[in-house]
Amino acid sequence: MKARVHVMLKNGVLDPQGEAVRHALGSLGFEGVDGVRQGKVIELDLAETDAAKAKATVTEMCEKLLANTVIESYSVEIA
Amino acid sequence: MKARVHVMLKNGVLDPQGEAVRHALGSLGFEGVDGVRQGKVIELDLAETDAAKAKATVTEMCEKLLANTVIESYSVEIA
Numbered sequence: 001m002k003a004r005v006h007v008m009l010k011n012g013v014l015d016p017q018g019e020a021v022r023h024a025l026g027s028l029g030f031e032g033v034d035g036v037r038q039g040k041v042i043e044l045d046l047a048e049t050d051a052a053k054a055k056a057t058v059t060e061m062c063e064k065l066l067a068n069t070v071i072e073s074y075s076v077e078i079a
Numbered sequence: 080m081k082a083r084v085h086v087m088l089k090n091g092v093l094d095p096q097g098e099a100v101r102h103a104l105g106s107l108g109f110e111g112v113d114g115v116r117q118g119k120v121i122e123l124d125l126a127e128t129d130a131a132k133a134k135a136t137v138t139e140m141c142e143k144l145l146a147n148t149v150i151e152s153y154s155v156e157i158a
Contacts (some may be wrong), residue, residue: 006120006155008122011112016082016127018097018121018122021121021144021145025140025144028140028143028144030136030139031126032089032125032126032127033123033124034124034125034126035123036121036122036123037121037122038120038121038122039119039120039121039122040117040118040119040120041085041087041117041118041120042097042100042115042116042117042118043087043097043115043117043118044112044114044115045112045113045114045115046112046113046140047111047112047113048090050153057109059107063105063111064107064138065100065104066088066090066100069112070082078145079108
């Protein structure tokens with residue numbers, strides 16, 4: 001079973017990486033880019049076959065390791 | 080208009096970051112994690128209102144800046 005986790009900085013937390021991308025896009029001549037946020041995506045290949053259990057396990061992984069919940073939010077998709 | 084870009088290392092390209100996550104999950108007692116790949120997600124806030132044009136622009140951004148197409152693949156979602 002595959003799981004995909006998105007980890008993004010929370011709104012209000014400065015995102016210098018995203019800001020750098022926005023600036024670089026402007027330098028390359030791309031106009032009309034109002035905002036850029038950059039985050040992480042983590043794709044997991046799990047032995048678990050039950051979707052609900054897999055989601056619970058991955059949520060625990062996020063809380064313990066994958067996201068810093070003080071400044072980052074995460075979302076879990078099971079496919 | 081919002082766009083989301085996923086940039087992942089191509090299959091066959093070593094992903095030491097994903098491997099480190101897999102190892103750390105094992106150390107924390109999570110079993111049955113067969114593979115981990117880590118990539119980037121970039122959320123763009125665009126002034127463009129036409130979905131087809133936005134997708135074309137973002138694809139050009141990927142080719143020019145956001146992805147290193149030698150080792151990375153990307154996908155664009157317009158929302």
